[in-house]
Amino acid sequence: MFPGMLREAPKEPLSPKWRLVLRVVGFVGVCVLIAKCADLADMPENNRLS
Template identity: 45%
Template sequence: MMYPGMMQAEPQPPISANVRMYLRVVGFVVVASAIYFYGDFIEMPDMAPYM
């Protein structure tokens, strides 16, 4: 049994796969760099009570 719309092509994503991969890599590098360079300014809680 066929329903209307089953034969339609899938909608194309608004951003191509290469652009999405590039944005993921750039985002990862930016976040990793921010943690590396500015991580000392963030106060991390002491984990001693949980160990």
């Protein structure tokens, strides 16, 4: 056995509840960003994104 195997596992910095909240907020934020900016990326004559 290796010496590190006997140590306790490190505690997670965020509880599972807060990790779920952050994932949902991030997912919704990305969805809103895509919904608002998707039409800009579809127009080839628009050079602001390139």
